[in-house]
Amino acid sequence: DAKTTQPPSMDCAEGRAANLPCNHSTISGNEYVYWYRQIHSQGPQYIIHGLKNNETNEMASLIITEDRKSSTLILPHATLRDTAVYYCIVRVYPVSGSARQLTFGSGTQLTVLP
Amino acid sequence: NAGVTQTPKFQVLKTGQSMTLQCAQDMNHEYMSWYRQDPGMGLRLIHYSVGAGITDQGEVPNGYNVSRSTTEDFPLRLLSAAPSQTSVYFCASSPRGATNTEAFFGQGTRLTVV
Numbered sequence: 387d388a389k390t391t392q393p394p395s396m397d398c399a400e401g402r403a404a405n406l407p408c409n410h411s412t413i414s415g416n417e418y419v420y421w422y423r424q425i426h427s428q429g430p431q432y433i434i435h436g437l438k439n440n441e442t443n444e445m446a447s448l449i450i451t452e453d454r455k456s457s458t459l460i461l462p463h464a465t466l467r468d469t470a471v472y473y474c475i476v477r478v479y480p481v482s483g484s485a486r487q488l489t490f491g492s493g494t495q496l497t498v499l500p
Numbered sequence: 501n502a503g504v505t506q507t508p509k510f511q512v513l514k515t516g517q518s519m520t521l522q523c524a525q526d527m528n529h530e531y532m533s534w535y536r537q538d539p540g541m542g543l544r545l546i547h548y549s550v551g552a553g554i555t556d557q558g559e560v561p562n563g564y565n566v567s568r569s570t571t572e573d574f575p576l577r578l579l580s581a582a583p584s585q586t587s588v589y590f591c592a593s594s595p596r597g598a599t600n601t602e603a604f605f606g607q608g609t610r611l612t613v614v
Contacts, residue, residue: 427537427608428607429590429605429606429607430543430605431605432603432604473542486533486594486603487548488543489545490535490542490544492541492542
């Protein structure tokens, strides 16, 4: 799986958009970008994933550059409860019967400030 | 819907003792895995299973055994606990098929070996 690079920490004002960057310059054509977050040592929580098109769900938006070497996770209106460590993970999309292990880096500690 | 349930939540062991960390999921997920997380670090894969009766090693398998006799349960056994195994342990499961590969995590077991 391709390696990812994230800033170790970021701050964001409550109510503002939080933009979390991730570099994955060695990503290959069949690898997807996944985002998970971990709130205060709880189990990680899935946020979103995508291949090359921008994706949006009820939690966040994922913007992937055209060359797919980087991406940005956007939390449109950050709240205090979004304070967490955010992990960007790149891996091949698993098919039925195949392993689905996730390779976690150190992630970005996002602190939402009141 | 319970999701992924881990027991116990906290455990203190003496060096050399053995124990089993329990993990159960009620979502009929094909894939299950165990991770450990040391302070300030991301999660590392210990063992995983792609279905009942099938297990394999992850990144840090030494000192741990697993088995998968049913779809629902995936226990992790520490054969002879060592202080280096002090960590937070997370169990995760993912569904069958290629339409949704989101991983669901339990709330963790905090293990201290003295």
